[in-house]
Amino acid sequence: MMKDLSSMAAPVIEAQGVGLTFETNDGPVHALKDVNLTIGRGDFVSFIGPSGCGKTTFLRAIAALEHPTEGRLTVNGMTPDKARQARAYGYVFQAAGLYPWRTIAGNVKLPLEIMGFSRAEQEERVQKVLSLVDLEGFGKKFPWQLSGGMQQRASIARALAFDADILLMDEPFGALDEIVRDRLNEELLKLWARTGKTIGFVTHSIPEAVYLSTRIVVMSPRPGRITDVIESTLPRERPLDIRDTPEFIAIAHRVREGLRAGHSYD
Amino acid sequence: MMRSVLPILTVLAAILVVWYGAAVWLNSAWAYDQAAREGRELTLVDVVNGTMAQERPVLPVPHQVAKGLWDGVAGQKITSKRSLVWHGWVTLSATLLGFAIGTGLGIALAVGIVHNKAMDLSVMPWAIASQTIPILAIAPMVIVVLASLGVTGLLPKAVISAYLSFFPVLVGMVKGLRAPDGMQLDLLKTYNASSAATFWKLRLPASMPYLFASLKVGIAASLVGAIVGELPAGATAGLGARLLSGSYYGQTVQIWAALFAAATLAAVLVMVVGLIERVTLKRMGMAR
Known part of the structure; x- marks a missing residue:
């Protein structure tokens, strides 16, 4: 309950009656309908649901990459567009999307160059975030010299480089195998604990959502909407084997129920 | 090997x-x-x-052509009007100037097309139309018009050469500058990057492999353009002039020798561009 109160005190992301309709040739598509959600500072919120449920669309709306057609959405008390201009968040995509012509350090430096950080500060920040994602010493390598998991870690470092308070992650580990994924999940939690960022995390893996989140937002399609918001009762400190505890399994069960209720698998 | x-x-x-x-x-x-x-x-x-x-x-049989080539290249002082090296240099200088103009024009138009909706809709049809007109029909007019303006010598030939070489560069660069996918563009949007930053940091580096592919086509087209530019108005210098005077006087050996000189020149030019490509992409980390 304490957690919830703090959310009330400092809402970082606030959605009230948010709807988003795409006009297509086959008529309107309701990607989001009546979404109400408050994300507090330091929350780790996962969005889970089948494809077409609008979880990615909602994350993109927060990032001002899509624009809601209804309702009110604020980030740090500003419109998403203003928040983007204020560089309020770092965004991690499903693919690492590193520039092949830049070294790892060069890739992490990219946002810093664009945002006009001084050369000395660029160097310092690159070193800092590379060590944050355990990639010290890989700065001079080119992306193709790194494994997929390492590339995704570099892309997380890139999103962290300019020290935005919010980290938005769109299925960042979706393309990786389960062993790598487990390790990155564990590292992401450590990183979250160290930096205290607010994280929005889109996934379609129930264990991943339960393992990582303080809150799990269950969504369902046609129209994309929230069907359940689950507050995690797991402690912040989470070793990987917490996934075998009854508490974990109970939360996972509730997520599964929520998914089933919202979506008849027709 | x-x-x-x-x-x-x-x-x-x-x-x-x-x-x-x-x-x-x-x-x-x-x-x-x-x-x-x-x-x-x-x-x-x-x-x-x-x-x-x-x-x-x-x-002419191969050994006649080989002898003609050898006489033209090694058998003359290179300042002689009978030297293929001298004629080759005349053509090469027009080729390189035309290639520079054409490449610059092609890249400039491609940048305009990618950044400006009106140019996107209007320029490409004209560019394509320009390439459907036989260069042999255009070349004499360019020479005559420019001569009446007092421009003679290297520049008119370079203009014809640029006319042929801008097109592959234009097509390649439009494709190259549009090569970054939606995700890469979204990423820069999340940094609130200006379109200038998007161009210099993403679009331009991403277009390099496309640029070099079209430069190889462009430089060969430049050479053709320079040779064609030497044909009208009875030019007296250049490989084109050698071809023309050879056909006037039925000197088939001279024609074939000039043809082989032109082909060799084209091959060397394409190889040089290929070499620059390899070095550049390697330094950019894009070649493995």
């Missing part, structure tokens, strides 16, 4: 056999004519011999 030498030699040998055969066949009419006029009968050996060293053969 050795594995590729044998196939190349085999193909070369096949070409030589076909060439000698064709030369005997095409040049024999003249040999028969000569013999008939002198009232001689020709044996097969006589026919073959008679086709190998004619003054004005329909198709």
Whole structure:
């Protein structure tokens, strides 16, 4: 309950009656309908649901990459567009999307160059975030010299480089195998604990959502909407084997129920 | 290395056999004519011999062309008007100037097309139309118009050469500048990057492999343009002029020697661009 109160005190992301309709040739598509959600500072919120449920669309709306057609959405008390201009968040995509012509350090430096950080500060920040994602010493390598998991870690470092308070992650580990994924999940939690960022995390893996989140937002399609918001009762400190505890399994069960209720698998 | 030498030699040998055969066949009419006029009968050996060293053969045999090339390249002072090196240099300088203009124009138009909706809709059809007009029809007009403005010499040829070479660069660069996918563009949007930053940090580096592919086509087209630019108005210098004067005086050996000089020049130019490509992409980390 304490957690919830703090959310009330400092809402970082606030959605009230948010709807988003795409006009297509086959008529309107309701990607989001009546979404109400408050994300507090330091929350780790996962969005889970089948494809077409609008979880990615909602994350993109927060990032001002899509624009809601209804309702009110604020980030740090500003419109998403203003928040983007204020560089309020770092965004991690499903693919690492590193520039092949830049070294790892060069890739992490990219946002810093664009945002006009001084050369000395660029160097310092690159070193800092590379060590944050355990990639010290890989700065001079080119992306193709790194494994997929390492590339995704570099892309997380890139999103962290300019020290935005919010980290938005769109299925960042979706393309990786389960062993790598487990390790990155564990590292992401450590990183979250160290930096205290607010994280929005889109996934379609129930264990991943339960393992990582303080809150799990269950969504369902046609129209994309929230069907359940689950507050995690797991402690912040989470070793990987917490996934075998009854508490974990109970939360996972509730997520599964929520998914089933919202979506008849027709 | 050795594995590729044998196939190349085999193909070369096949070409030589076909060439000698064709030369005997095409040049024999003249040999028969000569013999008939002198009232001689020709044996097969006589026919073959008679086709190998004619003054004005329909198709010169390879060793005649080789000798013509050798005389043109090594047998003259390079300042001589009979030197293929001198003529080659004249053509090369127009080619390089035209290539520079054409590449600059192609890149500039591509940047405009990618950044401006109106240019996107209007420029490409004109660019395509420009390439459907035979260059042979345009070249004399360019020469005449520019000459009436007092511009002669290198520049008119370079303009024709640029006219041919801007197009592949334009097409390649439009594709290259649009190569970044939606995700990469979204990423820069999340940094609130300006379109100038998007261009310099993403679009331009991403277009490099496309640029070099079209530069290789462009430089060969530039050479063709420069040669065509030398044909009208009776130019007296350049490989095009050698081709033209050769055809005026029936000097088929001279024509073929000039053709081979042009082909060699084109091959060297494409190789140089390829070398620059490899070095650049390697330094950019894009070649493995």
